[in-house]
Amino acid sequence: MNGGRAIILGRIREALRNNPAPRPHTSHSQSEAAADHNGHAQREWLPKVGETLPERIDLFAKISEGLTTEFQRVPTMSAARHLITKLATESQWKKIGSHSHQDVDALLEEIELPIVRTEKGYAINDLESCDAGITGCDVLVAQTGGIMVSVESAGGRALSVLPPHHVVIARTSQMVPDLTAAFEHVKQKYGKQFPSFLSFITGPSRTGDIERILVLGAHGPKRLTVILLD
Amino acid sequence: MASQSSDFQTLSRRYTADKGFRAFIQKGMSGYYKKRDQNKANFQDWQGARDLAAEIKYEAINHLDKYLLEFEEKITARGAKVFWAQNAEAAREYILKVAKENNVHSIIKSKTMTSEEIHLNDALEKQGFGVVESDLGEYIVQLRKEAPFHLVFPAMHLTRRQISDLFQKELGSEPTDEPEKLTMIARDIMRRKYCEADMGISGTNFAIAETGMISITENEGNARLTTSLPKIHVALLGIEKVLPKLEDLSLFLPMLATAGAGQTMTCYNTMYAGPRQLGEPDGPEQMHIVLLDNRRTELLADAEQRDSLGCIRCGACLNICPIFKNVGGYSYGTTYGGPIGSVITPHLRGLKDWKHLSAASSLCGACTEACPVKIDLHHHLLQNRRNGAKTAPNPLEKISFGGFSLMMGHPSLYRLASGLGRIFQPLQGLVNGTILDPLRSWTDSRKLPTLAPQSFHEQWKKQRNRKL
Numbered sequence: 001m002n003g004g005r006a007i008i009l010g011r012i013r014e015a016l017r018n019n020p021a022p023r024p025h026t027s028h029s030q031s032e033a034a035a036d037h038n039g040h041a042q043r044e045w046l047p048k049v050g051e052t053l054p055e056r057i058d059l060f061a062k063i064s065e066g067l068t069t070e071f072q073r074v075p076t077m078s079a080a081r082h083l084i085t086k087l088a089t090e091s092q093w094k095k096i097g098s099h100s101h102q103d104v105d106a107l108l109e110e111i112e113l114p115i116v117r118t119e120k121g122y123a124i125n126d127l128e129s130c131d132a133g134i135t136g137c138d139v140l141v142a143q144t145g146g147i148m149v150s151v152e153s154a155g156g157r158a159l160s161v162l163p164p165h166h167v168v169i170a171r172t173s174q175m176v177p178d179l180t181a182a183f184e185h186v187k188q189k190y191g192k193q194f195p196s197f198l199s200f201i202t203g204p205s206r207t208g209d210i211e212r213i214l215v216l217g218a219h220g221p222k223r224l225t226v227i228l229l230d
Numbered sequence: 231m232a233s234q235s236s237d238f239q240t241l242s243r244r245y246t247a248d249k250g251f252r253a254f255i256q257k258g259m260s261g262y263y264k265k266r267d268q269n270k271a272n273f274q275d276w277q278g279a280r281d282l283a284a285e286i287k288y289e290a291i292n293h294l295d296k297y298l299l300e301f302e303e304k305i306t307a308r309g310a311k312v313f314w315a316q317n318a319e320a321a322r323e324y325i326l327k328v329a330k331e332n333n334v335h336s337i338i339k340s341k342t343m344t345s346e347e348i349h350l351n352d353a354l355e356k357q358g359f360g361v362v363e364s365d366l367g368e369y370i371v372q373l374r375k376e377a378p379f380h381l382v383f384p385a386m387h388l389t390r391r392q393i394s395d396l397f398q399k400e401l402g403s404e405p406t407d408e409p410e411k412l413t414m415i416a417r418d419i420m421r422r423k424y425c426e427a428d429m430g431i432s433g434t435n436f437a438i439a440e441t442g443m444i445s446i447t448e449n450e451g452n453a454r455l456t457t458s459l460p461k462i463h464v465a466l467l468g469i470e471k472v473l474p475k476l477e478d479l480s481l482f483l484p485m486l487a488t489a490g491a492g493q494t495m496t497c498y499n500t501m502y503a504g505p506r507q508l509g510e511p512d513g514p515e516q517m518h519i520v521l522l523d524n525r526r527t528e529l530l531a532d533a534e535q536r537d538s539l540g541c542i543r544c545g546a547c548l549n550i551c552p553i554f555k556n557v558g559g560y561s562y563g564t565t566y567g568g569p570i571g572s573v574i575t576p577h578l579r580g581l582k583d584w585k586h587l588s589a590a591s592s593l594c595g596a597c598t599e600a601c602p603v604k605i606d607l608h609h610h611l612l613q614n615r616r617n618g619a620k621t622a623p624n625p626l627e628k629i630s631f632g633g634f635s636l637m638m639g640h641p642s643l644y645r646l647a648s649g650l651g652r653i654f655q656p657l658q659g660l661v662n663g664t665i666l667d668p669l670r671s672w673t674d675s676r677k678l679p680t681l682a683p684q685s686f687h688e689q690w691k692k693q694r695n696r697k698l
Binding site for chain 1: 295370504531
């Protein structure tokens with residue numbers, strides 16, 4: 001059963017038949033060609049990103065600061081482990097959520113807290129009562145200070161949004177310049193077998209619904225930590 | 231029936247007279263203006279980005295059948311069900327049917343203006359389904375039994391005091407004047423709801439034909455929770471929201487964030503390609519896409535105004551509109567307020583009842599300038615006025631403009647009228663602005679210019695005679 005499919009399609013075709021709309025008023029002569037694009041044309045207009053990796057990491061760090069994302073660069077995995085242990089102690093974590101992922105597993109090697117692992121399914125209330133969710137990611141996006149996660153890289157849909165503190169581990173090789181590159185990356189990585197969930201996370205959860213005043217942690221995490229491993 | 235037009239007049243008069251309210255709205259907007267401009271300046275070329283966005287929307291809307299079919303094929307292959315709803319009733323019935331068949335107990339919603347358009351909550355509640363809005367602003371207006379005030383900021387008309395009083399009354403919470411505490415009260419309540427709910431209803435910002443995905447833009451995380459935890463996900467999708475390619479999002483996501491909220495990107499931009507797939511740990515077992523026409527095809531048939539289907543509901547035209555800022559969201563009496571609402575509502579709900587909205591514009595064109603996809607909003611308002619005058623003329627206007635054009639076409643009549651005007655103007659002065667004044671709708675708040683004792687034409691004639 002698909003409702004009024006035939007009728008709606010008929011109405012659409014009727015509306016468009018021999019009834020061309022005026023083209024948009026555009027000032028750039030190249031924009032007609034740009035409409036038949038692969039996402040590269042927009043790079044001319046979108047916010048600028050540096051050419052080199054250090055420039056991109058600097059941009060990511062700068063935007064993270066504005067977003068109140070806690071961005072931490074570490075030289076080695078053992079430094080990353082030290083950092084996560086410190087976070088766990090300071091924030092008095094009692095239980096955390098994580099998933100099967102090479103870097104996440106390595107990061108949590110020395111953590112002795114109860115861990116709810118999501119990869120084979122979990123009880124919602126069990127994950128909800130975790131103090132933090134530790135995940136990997138697909139890429140980091142320099143242009144926006146964003147983190148792209150998916151079912152595969154972040155242990156499903158909820159692990160990166162349900163616990164009140166989200167910690168992401170990434171490597172510098174995962175830094176891409178912009179959103180276009182992020183989409184190219186997922187197309188290459190997954191082919192046609194996309195995971196059912198892909199998300200750009202740009203800072204901790206927020207709202208401005210009361211008098212347009214910024215409050216962090218509306219429904220998702222109040223804190224977002226990105227650990228970048230050199 | 232009290233007409234929509236007189237309701238608009240009553241409400242807009244009331245809101246405009248409330249100086250405190252206007253100042254409150256202005257203050258709310260001021261931070262947005264600053265951040266929006268900063269983010270626009272970060273673009274290498276905001277105008278170029280607008281051109282490209284307009285071109286992509288032009289391509290999508292003018293090949294809507296092709297892209298919708300591609301979208302349907304791709305997302306169906308991923309296990310989602312697509313239901314084509316001709317109107318609001320069909321959409322509501324389908325969602326009710328899904329809820330009944332699955333023995334749903336509790337429903338959670340994330341922000342969707344399309345559900346406001348089809349009055350979904352009423353229908354669900356009448357059938358005994360509890361529905362909770364999870365977006366903070368939407369939750370606040372739901373508790374007040376109000377509609378959203380603004381497309382993007384539903385509760386921007388309320389002060390923290392009003393919200394605290396509301397929470398105290400409806401939720402039994404302690405009074406507070408801290409927005410953070412108020413937000414946490416809602417957060418705690420909503421956490422329980424997410425865990426219990428067995429159906430999540432969301433809107434859709436963009437649908438991607440190429441990959442069969444829907445994209446949802448938000449800041450709070452409520453849409454992500456709504457679409458992750460319940461076993462059924464229903465997404466409402468207006469037929470106009472389809473984009474050809476996945477990469478198109480790399481333009482539209484930052485533009486929506488910049489124009490809509492003055493952000494580089496909103497906090498969560500999520501793409502869903504079907505329900506939970508084999509081997510995935512969580513996510514809904516069922517995903518239903520309700521593809522809604524509800525007279526969007528009428529707008530599509532109007533080639534002149536077809537570009538207004540490209541609207542990405544960012545609210546930038548509302549935020550800049552001198553009328554919206556003064557009369558507020560409720561005066562319009564429509565789901566979609568502000569300039570875009572005044573353009574599309576006559577198409578979606580009938581020109582006769584809604585043409586007055588197109589008169590509520592100074593035609594300054596600020597909306598057109600603000601629109602990230604370059605919808606020619608203020609010209610469409612003019613076209614609606616023209617169409618309104620053609621199909622449902624106001625007899626009084628018809629007579630007066632008929633008389634006016636007769637006068638302007640005949641110099642002798644013009645001289646007669648200005649002569650009479652000079653005689654009667656002093657008499658009008660005696661009743662100026664009072665109920666006896668036939669020109670009251672003008673003189674109520676403005677001065678009537680005094681007619682010159684001699685017209686230019688008469689002076690010219692005199693001068694020339696003197697020289698000769």
